[in-house]
Amino acid sequence: xxxxxxxxxxxxxxxxxLHRALGAKMVDFGGWEMPVEYSGLIAEHKAVRTRxxxxxxxxxxxxxxxxxxxxxxxxxxxxxxxxxxxxGQAQYSALLTEQGTFLDDILVHKLSQNDYLLVxxxxxxxxxxxxxxxxxxxxxxxxxDYSAYYSQLAIQGPxxxxxxxxxxxxxxxxxxxxxxxxxxxxxxxxxxxARTGYTGEDGFEIYIPADEATSxxxxxxxxxxxxxxxxxxxGLGARNTLRLEAAMPLYGHEIDEQTNVFEVGLERFCKLDKxxxxxxxxxxxxxxxxxxRRKLVGLExxxxxxxxxxxxxxxxxxxxxxxxxxxxxxxxxxxxxxLAYVPVEQSAVGTALAVxxxxxxxxAQVVPLPFYRRKK
Numbered sequence: 001x002x003x004x005x006x007x008x009x010x011x012x013x014x015x016x017x018l019h020r021a022l023g024a025k026m027v028d029f030g031g032w033e034m035p036v037e038y039s040g041l042i043a044e045h046k047a048v049r050t051r052x053x054x055x056x057x058x059x060x061x062x063x064x065x066x067x068x069x070x071x072x073x074x075x076x077x078x079x080x081x082x083x084x085x086x087x088g089q090a091q092y093s094a095l096l097t098e099q100g101t102f103l104d105d106i107l108v109h110k111l112s113q114n115d116y117l118l119v120x121x122x123x124x125x126x127x128x129x130x131x132x133x134x135x136x137x138x139x140x141x142x143x144x145d146y147s148a149y150y151s152q153l154a155i156q157g158p159x160x161x162x163x164x165x166x167x168x169x170x171x172x173x174x175x176x177x178x179x180x181x182x183x184x185x186x187x188x189x190x191x192x193x194a195r196t197g198y199t200g201e202d203g204f205e206i207y208i209p210a211d212e213a214t215s216x217x218x219x220x221x222x223x224x225x226x227x228x229x230x231x232x233x234x235g236l237g238a239r240n241t242l243r244l245e246a247a248m249p250l251y252g253h254e255i256d257e258q259t260n261v262f263e264v265g266l267e268r269f270c271k272l273d274k275x276x277x278x279x280x281x282x283x284x285x286x287x288x289x290x291x292x293r294r295k296l297v298g299l300e301x302x303x304x305x306x307x308x309x310x311x312x313x314x315x316x317x318x319x320x321x322x323x324x325x326x327x328x329x330x331x332x333x334x335x336x337x338x339l340a341y342v343p344v345e346q347s348a349v350g351t352a353l354a355v356x357x358x359x360x361x362x363x364a365q366v367v368p369l370p371f372y373r374r375k376k
């Protein structure tokens with residue numbers, strides 16, 4: 001989370017007053033005052049794994065590219081192959097520097113043949129918009145920051161479909177994973193309904209007009225519709241532990257401007273054989289140079305201790321070899337887990353390592369990723 005800023009300068013979503021009324025603990029996240037928890041992180045985490053949870057993710061950014069060469073612009077600035085998208089389909093991708101490292105990871109949605117929506121992280125939205133606009137100048141398309149026009153709610157968990165289906169006539173079961181459609185939700189027309197998520201569970205994101213009254217009414221109706229199954233409002237604390245169990249990268253932790261796709265293990269989303277894109281030549285050179293020097297691995301703490309973000313990773317002789325990028329107790333798995341970068345030579349599953357906790361080595365072991373995979 002970002003360094004604290006004066007409360008008066010923090011941005012607020014249309015649901016801010018409602019979060020306060022619910023007694024949420026609020027924190028500074030990427031310049032936004034956001035709920036980190038309501039009833040408690042562990043209860044919220046387990047609700048998403050076993051029932052359903054509701055998140056306010058209106059702080060996320062939305063950048064739209066529209067025009068006859070919108071696809072060319074998207075192809076140029078992002079690493080995945082957007083030409084493979086059908087209308088109504090989304091894909092995981094990233095904005096890269098010319099050195100092949102991460103500016104941000106994103107979701108690309110194909111709205112129509114000449115219209116694409118990029119969903120970006122809150123703390124990088126202004127940087128991403130400036131970058132995309134600058135890099136798209138030679139293409140015939142209009143780049144717009146529509147972040148202020150959307151509220152975004154995420155309904156996640158095995159009961160997410162059943163809950164949301166009560167509030168719309170759209171056949172949600174017909175929406176495949178990483179696809180989306182438009183429909184009416186809670187009587188509000190032209191809502192974008194996407195079957196994506198950041199928790200490791202099935203679920204939906206709904207993009208609605210960023211109107212305070214409308215946003216609060218839909219939030220309340222989703223909560224009421226989910227009351228029978230035990231849906232809970234969830235904060236960013238549970239969102240973080242859920243994505244960690246699912247080993248989903250977070251910008252500023254697993255990925256940043258010093259990290260490339262081979263180190264983090266995301267090369268399957270980077271299409272080096274597509275037409276020219278930013279960072280392509282640097283990544284081709286990196287691939288030809290052989291395996292990376294370091295690799296992102298999963299660690300399970302076998303000793304008593306929690307490997308927190310930034311803690312040093314030690315080899316069997318006690319020498320520092322890496323650093324934890326994300327670490328915490330895993331509420332559903334009931335283990336202490338972490339993601340960390342270590343030398344490739346010491347990245348094999350089963351390798352015994354340690355994490356330095358309060359200047360003491362605590363035993364850990366490299367384990368397969370993801371830590372958690374939902375049953376389909």
